[in-house]
Amino acid sequence: MLSESMLIEKIRSFFPAPAKVRKGIGDDAAVLPWDKRHELLLTVDAIVDGVDFHLKQTRPEAVGWKALAINLSDIAAMGGLPLYALVSLGIPAGFSYAWIRRFYAGMKKLAGKFRVAVVGGDLTRSKVFFASVTVAGRVEKHKLVLRDSAKAGDSIFVTGRLGRSILEKHLKFTPRLREARFLVERFKIHAMMDLSDGLMRDLAILMKESKKGACVFTEDIPVSREALRARKRNISPLRSALCDGEDFELVFTASPGEAKKILALKHGLLGTPLSCIGRVKKSPGIVFQRSEKDTEKLRWPWKGYEHF
């Protein structure tokens, strides 16, 4: 069995993007020609009972919200605006209509917040409940941000606080659409992606796509209160912040000049915390130091994450 990232690489080489496709497999969303000024964005993400949530424990509204939110997060990561959603459900026999209605109610609440129209879908019998949601969006060509354009010397930023998913926060998050649009409308952002598999894994992907590396400042990582509380259970808060999946925050890079302007914002990003957590390096790999000034390199203190 291959790892997921290796499997994606295989699939990517199996389906090379034709010339008309600006970006195929390998970013948060596919980027396709729309008109002279815009690109069409398409993304799909599925959640499955027993893996991404538990039917018996999770409110149906939260499942519906999350099924859409993870896709809006992908559109945000491209600098785009979501427009339409399609909802493909696998429904076990005898499933209650009340549950499905509440699922859609949760989705509708989020869709309304960002003016996304649910325009289609599919219902299929399935032994396991799943929801695969497709979102189509749009982005102005000059506002599009890909994963592959980080430059050596760029400052690396993250939104929000990390390691929140421990306490099931991952079900209730608000995708960073407003923050992403604010960024791409006012600043030159070089590269961006959303955090679904944890900062370390996702930053490694961002750097790999950009053919660069990163130096991470451990003291500048915005550790969430939830991660700090986990200390009681003998879990390192920093490790939670670096490695926990499903934060759905944004990681992005900008030149030092732009970074200064971004850091001068008085209220963070529309009230959302913003942290400069590292710098893009020319050479591949991710290294750690305490802060920008303290340049002594740290060893990664935890086992099992050697592969980035």
Next chain:
Amino acid sequence: MLSESMLIEKIRSFFPAPAKVRKGIGDDAAVLPWDKRHELLLTVDAIVDGVDFHLKQTRPEAVGWKALAINLSDIAAMGGLPLYALVSLGIPAGFSYAWIRRFYAGMKKLAGKFRVAVVGGDLTRSKVFFASVTVAGRVEKHKLVLRDSAKAGDSIFVTGRLGRSILEKHLKFTPRLREARFLVERFKIHAMMDLSDGLMRDLAILMKESKKGACVFTEDIPVSREALRARKRNISPLRSALCDGEDFELVFTASPGEAKKILALKHGLLGTPLSCIGRVKKSPGIVFQRSEKDTEKLRWPWKGYEHF
């Protein structure tokens, strides 16, 4: 538990299409604004192990082919051209890479045939294998065909021969994209949809959307050889042709004047058989008679299909 069609009606009333959406839930694909001359088409369809195919019996290439084909059939039914596909897979733990590669090989073969680019997707763990495929396509505004525009007096046509799915033909079908484009480029087609749940159910949906009814000529139904062979097993061939799902042929209507021109085509529809099987009536419901000339009404001879 509601029936699927009732559930779709509920969902549809829950997500009314905003003004900018030409057609939301309730057709083969959603129809969305693209540019002055074109509409964007979006459709999604999922297939699930144990329901739509059986992992142990079905070649992975056939599963990949079908997962895309059912979506291309929806684009065909709108008169459109497919452009892009996104593939969302639910993969059980320990699933073999070889299987997945062969699945994508089957899909790639069909994608290549119709120049569809696979531009994205998602991989999720799931106890049950599923493939939910989204296809985006495009149609010229004046070639778009919806379900809701059949006119009283229209001739009703179907492509191909019906009741083929008995012998697992449903895994290998070629979506009627070329036939549909041929039709919309040369004739004025009033209403069209693809046959996934059997002619009787789907024709009832087409008529309901158009607020019309239909008179079906039983002697003109193109019964497939596969359905004829089923006679040995005491299954009525006509019933198979009328009620079996997964034929993925097209049903469409056109005015009597256009119908004459369509029937004058020398080689059917690019070699595909074409049959005029009935007429659109003003009053709702579906009735049967032997042929256009023999106007004596027949009683539906089989139980269990009273609901159309």
